[in-house]
Amino acid sequence: MTEELHIVGGGMAGSEAAWQAANMGARVVIHEMRPKVKTFAHRTENLGEMVCSNSFRSDDSEQNAVGLLHWEMRAAGGLIIDTAHRHRLPAGGALAVDRDPFAQSVTAALKAHPNIRISHEVISALPDEGKWIFATGPLTSESLGRAIQAETGAEALAFFDAIAPIVYFDSIDMSKAWMQSRYDKGETEEEQKAYLNCPMDKDTYEAFIDALLAAEKTEFHEGETAGYFDGCLPIEVMAERGRETLRHGPMKPVGLTNPHQPEVKAHAVVQLRRDNALGTLYNIVGFQTKMKYGAQKQVLRMIPGLESAEFARLGGIHRNTFLNAPTLLDAQMRLKSKPHIRFAGQITGVEGYVESAAMGLLAGRMAAAELCGQTLPDLPQDSAHGALVHHITGGAEAKTFQPMNVNFGLFRPLDGMRGGRRGRKDRYKGYTDRAKEVWTAWLDAQKLDARAAE
Structure with a gap:
């Protein structure tokens, strides 16, 4: 040939x-x-x-x-x-x-x-x-x-596709966060603790949604219209569809127990997943975003455990x-x-x-x-x-x-x-x-x- x-x-x-x-x-x-x-x-x-x-x-x-x-x-x-x-x-x-x-x-x-x-x-x-x-x-x-x-x-x-932020593990406050896969899914202890969880009570969640909706967003060029793929919606677009949307999507609190407060049921939970073998980087699951960089840092640091978060990569949006x-x-x-x-x-x-x-x-x-x-x-x-x-x-x-x-x-x-x-x-x-x-x-x-x- x-x-x-x-x-x-x-x-x-x-x-x-x-x-x-x-x-x-x-x-x-x-x-x-x-x-x-x-x-x-x-x-x-x-x-x-x-x-x-x-x-x-x-x-x-x-x-x-x-x-x-x-x-x-x-x-x-x-x-x-x-x-x-x-x-x-x-x-x-x-x-x-x-x-x-x-x-x-x-x-x-x-x-x-x-x-x-x-x-x-x-x-x-x-x-x-x-x-x-x-x-x-x-x-x-x-x-x-x-x-x-x-x-x-x-x-x-x-359509427009959005990228989720990545956080340095050593900047996460583990006195508030904990490691657990939803419903302890996985055959090994490592698999059962594959996700890092940050809990929110109702007041924190409501304040987070307010900040998310008010944050500065990336503007589209003239003539562009935003048709998003439903499997990769920016978090602020989900929030615009209803205040409870995120709590029933990437922030759902089911199947998780906070060992710091086992008797308290979280109103919402933000999950992060390990992004490299060293375990030094974690990406925020389902948190694709079109917020501007400055706004991202402010809003994401409202999440309990991420108050001092340092970002290896911030979210973005592309055509x-x-x-x-x-x-x-x-x-x-x-x-x-x-x-x-x-x-x-x-x-x-x-x-x-x-x-x-x-x-x-x-x-x-x-x-x-x-x-x-x-x-x-x-x-x-x-x-x-x-x-x-x-x-x-x-x-x-x-x-x-x-x-x-x-x-x-x-x-x-x-x-x-x-x-x-x-x-x-x-x-x-x-x-x-x-x-x-x-x-x-x-x-x-x-x-x-x-x-x-x-």
């Missing part, structure tokens, strides 16, 4: 696409504009850098759709999810990672692969020939965004551009008007690290098969990968299309389990058993095809 596969973007999707394609024998070039062109959200030059949360969410492959996606990616030899497991941190049932060693390992693996080379050339237009995957993520450059818009003839779709995938992409994730170009990752309208990497996995395999003159077996819709890609490339309503996390609502009903006649636990187990069976068969069929081609 002499033709190269070009992948634009070295985030979760681009890194996974390159790994999958290279392992199938394709010669791959990753075009990553950093460090030549920097972004406000990235701190390093590493591939696969985590710019928001350090969590890949639930790792439960029997009762959670994203955990099932983890399982399918590992079965397919996924670089991102395998590396995440090697650098995991205690986080109850979630797969949280030590973000810097994680990205360093992803980068080292890609650089060491004999079929992969990395270019820092900036790609600002859609090429007319070759095989390409665009996995530029939420921070697609303005020039490339304009080129995509010119080709698709559609209005640019965008997240995505395609109207049901209109523009075919079932193979190709741009209908230029089928030599595929898209992968968040730009396709999926949301989250795991979903982005999963779309990279599929795009990489599909592109490599084309380059090798092979035809992949039909992607099973009853797998987590299949359910998600079916949704974004045709299952969703184009007029109201918005970014989507993987969830069991995207799965076809199970025979004999329609209408909720069976319990949710049974349904979810049925979905995962069926998905694992069809995904394993899909991967095995590719192995057989590869052996036959040798």
Whole structure:
């Protein structure tokens, strides 16, 4: 094979696409504009850098759709999810990672692969020939965004994504805070104490909400409108929806007992999750924010235990551009008007690290098969990968299309389990058993095809 596969973007999707394609024998070039062109959200030059949360969410492959996606990616030899497991941190049932060693390992693996080379050339237009995957993520450059818009003839779709602050552990007052996972979830003591908790009584909570609503916020540029993804709402936007919203969301007090005052039930609880292996950094869970930096410090230091908090990173907000995938992409994730170009990752309208990497996995395999003159077996819709890609490339309503996390609502009903006649636990187990069976068969069929081609 002499033709190269070009992948634009070295985030979760681009890194996974390159790994999958290279392992199938394709010669791959990753075009990553950093460090030549920097972004406000990235701190390093590493591939696969985590710019928001350090969590890949639930790792439960029997009762959670994203955990099932983890399982399918590992079965397919996924670089991102395998590396995440090697650098995991205690986080109850979630797969949280030590973000810097994680990205360093992803980068080292890609650089060491004999079929992969990395270019820092900036790609600002859609090429007319070759095989390409665009996995530029939420921070697609303005020039490339304009080129995509010119080709698709559609209005640019965008929402705004917010980043949560990170606090130095040694600046937290542990005479007020305590370590506990909600409902003591986890098999080990370390897992059961994976979260740091800061309690609020009713008066403190009400004062916090008042300050949050009054704080100075980042203003949007003229002509920009804020369409937020519900899974990543800024805390002040949640507060604007009702004073109790945060208390029933990221600040819910259930499943926790304050050892400093075990007889007192907290009105609300702010949780922080370990952000590195050393335990020196903690991110404030669910506290994405568009408050200005000065206001953030003032408001967040109202949280009991964080009165003297020092911040390794304050929260921020960035534009997240995505395609109207049901209109523009075919079932193979190709741009209908230029089928030599595929898209992968968040730009396709999926949301989250795991979903982005999963779309990279599929795009990489599909592109490599084309380059090798092979035809992949039909992607099973009853797998987590299949359910998600079916949704974004045709299952969703184009007029109201918005970014989507993987969830069991995207799965076809199970025979004999329609209408909720069976319990949710049974349904979810049925979905995962069926998905694992069809995904394993899909991967095995590719192995057989590869052996036959040798």
